[in-house]
Amino acid sequence: MIVELGQFCLILAFALAILQTLVPLVGAGRGWRGWMAFAEPAALAQFLLLGVSFVALVRAFVVSDFSVRIVVENSHSLKPMLYKVTGTWGNHEGSMLLWVLILALFGAAAAWFGGNLPATLRARVLAVQGSIGAAFLGFVIFTSNPFDRVAFPPLDGRDLNPLLQDPGLAFHPPFLYLGYVGLSMAFSFAIAALIEGRVDAAWGRWVRPWTLAAWVNLTIGIALGSWWAYYELGWGGFWFWDPVENASFMPWLIAAALLHSAIVVEKREALKSWTILLAILAFGFSLLGTFIVRSGVLTSVHAFASDPTRGVFILALFAIFVGGGLTLYAWRASAMEAKGVFGLVSRETGLVLNNVLLAVAALVVFVGTLWPLVAEMAFGRVLSVGPPFFDAAFTPFMVALALALPVGAMLAWKRGDLGRSARALWPAAALAVAVGALAFAVQTGRSALAPVGFALGVWVVAGAAVDLWARTGRAGGRLGRLARLPRGDWGRAVAHAGLGVTFIGVAAMTAWSVEDIRVAQVGESWEVAGYDVTLAEVTEGRGPNYLTTMARIEMGRGGATATLFPEKRTYPVAAMPTTEAAISGGIWRDLYVVIGDPQAAGGWAVRTYVKPFANWIWGGSILMALGGALSLTDRRLRFAAPARRAARPVPAE
Structure with a gap:
């Protein structure tokens, strides 16, 4: 019954999103205050409906309701509770429900905190946000329904991908979606401004906090993903220029450029056209990331799905929103005349240089990511673009x-x-x-x-x-x-x-970094970068839903000793092994060890790394996110600047 309630709320939210798109747009065009006011309760109601729908799906995972197809395919009764909950978005259908929930959250926030916006601009922003919600809710309902039932429920599920059963991956996707989807607000503000034909300092002030909030969350999401790859995959790296890594990095670069160009719009009323373009491209790259993750056109350990039909649907949405936005941008270009002038040596010029460097860097990542696909489709050549190119x-x-x-x-x-x-x-x-x-x-x-x-x-x-x-x-x-x-x-x-x-x-x-790979016998010692390393013992054990081979490795130098316990886990239900690296972290270096498979001639494969300043990478990411969050608390960003002249009265309906 609760599953059906979730399905019903999902359909109601879809219908409401369509109304949220049409009614405020007509009201803003005709000057009908009542129709424009409809956008706010519609956005709030849509968020509440999707919240109920998402809670219904979470409950299905928590109680192991194996009559729901995605619970069967992505859960198991023995799985720890944390991963039962996070398994809700550890699959394509559930993650898309989270995607539209966060989209509705941003729309509801704009309705709740947007009281100081001009009535027509607020109505159009929420209408554009509603159109994005309607499009993706249609995608969820017609191609990726998370509430599909199975005719004959099994006794147990097939378990979640073991690589996703990790705290880093539990929180990495929600933060990424808050970043991806948050950029939809910048897009909605840009399209609303193009429809009105007005981009001024107040608009620059309004768009900045939404972009900054999205950028902060995207920073946290990327850092969590990098941290997970570092300690979970067992290869000792933090970034591999994987297509899905790039898919999140490109909108991060464009959003950083957008943040800086919006400052110039606010302070000097210059770079208007460029800022609008960046707002469209930032959301466009977010949609491109969604396409890469869910279409299967590019192979990645992070990919959720490999259904070409879904990929075509997302590609169509990309063409509609980005193509439509760019068309409107070209049509309204003449209305975005820059007012401020500045010298060659000025802060404005510095911000322009910042934008150029970030935009070209994003273009480099874009070309390197998609060129293998283009080469295969256009020239029939299978190419690989890897870290050396990037x-x-x-x-x-x-x-x-x-x-x-x-x-x-x-x-x-x-x-x-x-x-x-x-x-x-x-x-x-x-x-x-x-x-x-x-x-x-x-x-x-x-x-x-x-x-x-x-x-x-x-x-x-x-x-x-x-x-x-x-x-x-x-x-x-x-x-x-x-x-x-x-x-x-x-x-x-x-x-x-x-x-x-x-x-x-x-x-x-x-x-x-120093790396050592060898076959070691239990009790054997060796030296790596001045550290004495000993494989003390290897034991077998059992976890909640996995079997484990755990090693005890001693590493010491100058009288100080660290004991590390790397594991090799096997998940019987999923029939998949995972590597659990053991890391002794510090400010100046990480000691990083991985236990591999037993060797036919005896002994165990052991990889040992010494990683100087490793934690500075994630410490710097935390500082960047903290800086963005600190800026968000500035009153100048929390409250929109008033318009320079009184708004023309809107006639009553």
């Missing part, structure tokens, strides 16, 4: 971004003084060079990657600190004024510093 093509743009970031942040609006900014930043430059030289001195016979990465990272972090300090003025009492700076300033500095910390972690881990 490392060589993507890295220069990030280096340029790191070099430009502190300088651009220090320049004044409209007309800056490059010499003055350079003088203020010379301590940061000196510190960066010193740290780079130190990194070069401590390494022997290795590449320049680590010294350059350290220098760039320190340059960005120190530049963010100098920028904050410069905002306190020249007179006394600067520490007190530092504490009273707006949260937006602090958030920007923390986010930029997080990027610098990530640069340091990536450079050190890539350049200085």
